Amino acid sequence: MTAKAMVCRCEDVTLDEVEEAIGKGQRDLESVKRYTGLGTGWCQGKQCVVACARILAAKTGAQPELPITARPPLHPIPLGALASLAGDDDA
Amino acid sequence: MRSRAKVVVLGAGIMGLATAWNLARRGVTDVLVVDRSYLCAGASGRNGGGVRAQFSTETNIRLMQESIAICREFAATMGINVWFRQGGYLFLARDGARAEALEASVALQNRCGLQTRLLEPHEALRYVPELAVEGVTRASFNPEDGVVFPWPFVWGYARAAQDLGVEIAPFTDVVGFVTKGSRITGVRLRPTRLGQITRGEEVVHAGEEFVVECDEVVCCAGAWSPEVARMVGVELPNKPHRHEICSTEPLKPWLGPLVADLTDGLYFSQSMRGEIVGGVSVDPVPDGVDQRSSAAFLAKYARSLVRAVPRLARVKVLRQWAGCYDLTPDANPIVGRVAEPENLTLACGFMGHGFMMAPVMGRLLAEHVDTGVTSPLFERWSLDRYRTGKLLNESMIIG
Numbered sequence: 352m353t354a355k356a357m358v359c360r361c362e363d364v365t366l367d368e369v370e371e372a373i374g375k376g377q378r379d380l381e382s383v384k385r386y387t388g389l390g391t392g393w394c395q396g397k398q399c400v401v402a403c404a405r406i407l408a409a410k411t412g413a414q415p416e417l418p419i420t421a422r423p424p425l426h427p428i429p430l431g432a433l434a435s436l437a438g439d440d441d442a
Numbered sequence: 443m444r445s446r447a448k449v450v451v452l453g454a455g456i457m458g459l460a461t462a463w464n465l466a467r468r469g470v471t472d473v474l475v476v477d478r479s480y481l482c483a484g485a486s487g488r489n490g491g492g493v494r495a496q497f498s499t500e501t502n503i504r505l506m507q508e509s510i511a512i513c514r515e516f517a518a519t520m521g522i523n524v525w526f527r528q529g530g531y532l533f534l535a536r537d538g539a540r541a542e543a544l545e546a547s548v549a550l551q552n553r554c555g556l557q558t559r560l561l562e563p564h565e566a567l568r569y570v571p572e573l574a575v576e577g578v579t580r581a582s583f584n585p586e587d588g589v590v591f592p593w594p595f596v597w598g599y600a601r602a603a604q605d606l607g608v609e610i611a612p613f614t615d616v617v618g619f620v621t622k623g624s625r626i627t628g629v630r631l632r633p634t635r636l637g638q639i640t641r642g643e644e645v646v647h648a649g650e651e652f653v654v655e656c657d658e659v660v661c662c663a664g665a666w667s668p669e670v671a672r673m674v675g676v677e678l679p680n681k682p683h684r685h686e687i688c689s690t691e692p693l694k695p696w697l698g699p700l701v702a703d704l705t706d707g708l709y710f711s712q713s714m715r716g717e718i719v720g721g722v723s724v725d726p727v728p729d730g731v732d733q734r735s736s737a738a739f740l741a742k743y744a745r746s747l748v749r750a751v752p753r754l755a756r757v758k759v760l761r762q763w764a765g766c767y768d769l770t771p772d773a774n775p776i777v778g779r780v781a782e783p784e785n786l787t788l789a790c791g792f793m794g795h796g797f798m799m800a801p802v803m804g805r806l807l808a809e810h811v812d813t814g815v816t817s818p819l820f821e822r823w824s825l826d827r828y829r830t831g832k833l834l835n836e837s838m839i840i841g
Contacts, residue, residue, distance in 0.1 A: 375601075378636055379480060379636050381479075381480045381483065382480045382481060382482075382612075385480070385481065385482040385487055385593045385596075385597075386593075386597060388593075391761065392760075393691065393760065395760065395761055422735070422761035422762060422763055423735050423737075423740075423761075423762050424740070424759060424761075424762070427691060427758035427759060427760050428758055428759055429755065429756050429757065429758050429759075430690070430744045430747060430748050430754050430755055430756075430757055430758070430759060431744070431748060431755030431756060432744075433740050433741055433743075433744035433759060434741065434744035434745040434747075434748045434755070436737065436740070436741035436744075437741065
């Protein structure tokens, strides 16, 4: 892989950016996410988190971690559809 | 890790890191900042990035004027892009009482030198033409207010502090204190999951306790402050209060200001990444520190946002998350040294404004910890006010 290989395509995070984050002392997925923005785009990490976990394990020798906390919704939902949901304030 | 530090800061959120960096700039570089989790794990990594001077008390207005000035210079000073954008804050009032309060606040802000303008509903359309202003009675706009991307702001302080010799230890829990007479002499720490620590030849593994001796302790633990302070016998009246937030798919830049509705606590802005980021008040919330998301929030936020800007109905929500405000009974922070232990300084209870206040508070706290000199602000914001009954107020709280 080249250093410019994309790890997170939604947020344009490259392999060398992930490696830089690890070089700056990040040792876990949550920190790399917040250092690089990885996993915060359209797919919400469905494509990049596993790749990032593999890179972390390879670079740090640590066991691969559990995934980062998944953020709802599972798929993007229009505000108009959400607005029609019953909420507690309607009770 | 060092076995003693002049100052141990509890909490590596924005408040702790800003304090540590300011201490180091003053020459106090023997500083250890500990955090139970990763950087940005608490409210500093979970807030909406709003930075505003539109408040209802002179204290908050003047402090935030300085914070905004620091934000403006932050990228150049710290060498990191924090995506700061001064698009202003547009406040909306929907009833007579809130309109009157808004008028009084704007008058006070103008006396403090802010350019805030009081607006009729139709004038608000000049700033956000897509806004539905039916039901809005008054609005206010200050062009100096803005938003930042919180994560690089945290990293910026962290890196700058480390460059000056400050040590930051994430994944390190505070489990207690060592005291002698009326002073703290050490902080008992325990590495968590990822926090293996080296002390000279010795390795401290996750779950093993150790002590770092210190002269001063600063508690910047945000919503976790009450439980940390209780370990050394200090009872705080603060309560964690969950606030939820979400962001949409990125859109091309169209929204200038952060819009905040004083009636239902709705706020939304467009980040430099293009997302619409916002939240709304939800009541009741679970007790304690709770950072889970709820479907009820999404429904309420969507209804409120689509009412305010109907054209957003087709825009998709990508992600939601939650963090905790650190609320006090009189809506003002708890800051400064306590009576006992005499070398404990508090910096908590920031009412959801801690992130935007940290740039200025970091400077003031560092001065306070370094010199021991107090100020009228720190006297007013002292924990002691809950004993003496000199309580305060602030009405412009959103989210």
